[in-house]
Amino acid sequence: MRSYGNIGGKRIKKANVQVFGFFLIFSAIIWVLVQLSKEYNRTVEIPLSYVNTPLDKSLEDTPKTLRFNLDAKGFLLIWKYKFFKPELIIDLSNTSEVGSQLVYNIQDNRSSIENQLGIDFENADFLRDSLVIDFQPRKEKRVLILPKTSFNYDVGFSAVDRVQLAPDSVTVSGPENIIDTLSSVSTTVISASNVSKDISGTVAIDTSNLGMLNFYRNTVDYTQKVAKFTEGNVEIPVEVINVPRGTNLTIFPKNVMVYYQVNLKNYEFVKADQFKIVCDFNEIQEGVDYMLAQISEMPRFVNNVRLNERKIQFIIKR
Secondary structure (H helix, E strand, O other), X not given: XXXXXXXXXXXXXXXXXXXXXXXXXXXXXXXXXXXXXXXXXXXXXXEEEEEOOOOXXXXXXXXXXXXXXXXXXXXXXXXXHHHOOOOEEEEHHHOEEEOOEEEEEOHHHHHHHHHHHOOOHHHEEEOOOEEEEEEEEOEEEEEEEEEEEEEEEOOOEEEOOOOEEEOOEEEEEEOHHHHOOOOEEEEEEEEEEEEOOOEEEEEEEOOOOOOOOEEOOOXXXXXXXXXXXXXXXXXXXXXXXXXXXXXXXXXXXXXXXXXXXXXXXXXXXXXXXXXXXXXXXXHOOOOOOEEEOEEEEOOOOEEEEEEOOOEEEEEEEO
């Protein structure tokens, strides 16, 4: 015959163990919660980061952490300062300059620290009165800003003048060896298509690959006047310069046609005697029987100027 007494006893013992284990865990949880609800005084260490570094200074040595004794409940100490350490942001515009150091006074910045860390200074005892940051002065220089453009004008329209920037230069600070070699910076690309009216806007200064420098501004305003243009042409005689004394020179063609674009309202002011086309005898290459014509003078209000013929044949008569 089978005995059921032992089986029943084992089940009772197993149930008792489970109940005991439950109450043991429950008691442990209660004990932990009680301990975490108590007030403790512990030393807390938090990481630091810095903002608003003065543009004329380069930081040499910055404290990485700040330590203080804090009276707080155990739960807050573990949860906030062990697992999720807050970062304290130090605003360097709130420092005083002493010699070659910036001094950030803890008490003077009490409100900012309390708000960031969610603490009361009455419950905190900072282990230092201030943060001291060493710095080196940075060299400053005013450099020219060059516009970088990609414009496509509508048919019959063109720029009256070059793109104008305001301001056209920017103050930059940085290491002396870099500043001394820097003469200009450019904007990011300004682009527009089918342009038929004046262009204006704001564009960023291209600071890529210049991360070691500080820019006193990051954007500039730009404008460009655009107008309706028409094409004109004039026939101009070719002049040869630097011809040696006694040299009898014959050229062909003697005249070339100059094509140009001009603002419609200035068309009537374009005259042939405002252009000058020259060839330089000194630039003749051995074995070559032509010279290249160049535009040496033209009205400042015309653009896209070109010649119908640049190669000027020549014969030297003995």
